[in-house]
């Protein structure tokens with residue numbers, strides 16, 4: 001048995017929410033369980049739905065929606081008897097649970113938001129709010145015995161390093177943002193959704209690969225014409241989708257594979273840097289685009305990483321560092337419950353004054 005299962009009280013259940021830029025999900029997870037139950041999904045009332053509203057208005061709207069949905073869930077049969085509430089949040093946070101930014105939720109900068117205190121006051125149960133990738137990393141905390149780095153590849157890129165029972169970031173919330181590491185210093189490098197340029201997340205994410213595929217198709221019509229992508233996109237580079245790229249790479253299409261290979265270079269450099277800096281030898285990839293490409297994603301990344309070399313490791317050892325995570329989309333809900341299960345006793349001590 002692992003240390004986690006020894007401390008798990010299976011009778012405890014948690015209400016967990018995953019607040020993302022597109023979707024808010026609320027569900028229930030029993031302590032130690034590997035799946036979420038009675039999950040409700042709804043569109044997030046943020047900048048994606050109401051792009052014309054100010055950041056402050058959107059922030060109020062999103063927090064009101066989250067509070068309302070949690071109150072409703074706690075009052076329903078699904079939330080009855082829950083020991084605590086956990087929320088995973090798509091943005092940087094301080095250790096004490098203050099939100100620093102919510103670019104995909106309300107866009108531009110707003111003052112720090114003490115969301116954990118706000119929710120604790122309004123819900124009347126212990127609440128933990130954590131960054132979404134931190135929550136996702138907790139999902140793997142009990143199964144992974146060695147330090148690991150979780151990297152999510154979807155519309156953007158995020159990561160967290162987990163070691164000795166904690167996610168390695170500063171108390172002020174810095175770290176775990178390799179997607180915003182500048183890998184292309186050129187002044188006209190690709191813009192990132194954060195407003196910067198040349199960031200890893202602009203180049204090696206699902207969005208970055210799609211852009212690269214469309215550019216390559218427009219720049220080399222002959223190769224594109226011979227590609228499976230030309231069939232699915234009707235010969236129009238602008239109609240290529242991420243699903244098309246993933247399918248074509250899985251089928252070993254030379255054009256699509258070449259595009260993805262080029263995009264893997266800065267990602268391999270990022271893995272190389274984390275390994276060289278702190279010696280982590282386990283890299284788990286999750287997120288819609290990585291999962292859609294599947295094992296080919298890890299193989300192509302391994303090709304680039306062995307080409308670069310990792311100081312002190314042989315090729316087989318380098319490839320063995322890379323794996324895909326679970327294919328479902330419940331990382332944040334399950335991970336949040338595991339995090340609550342491990343951190344809640346400490347919270348109860350503080351709150352109980354015993």
Ligand SMILES: [Zn+2]
Pocket residue numbers: 179180192193194195196197199201
């Ligand atoms: Zn960025």
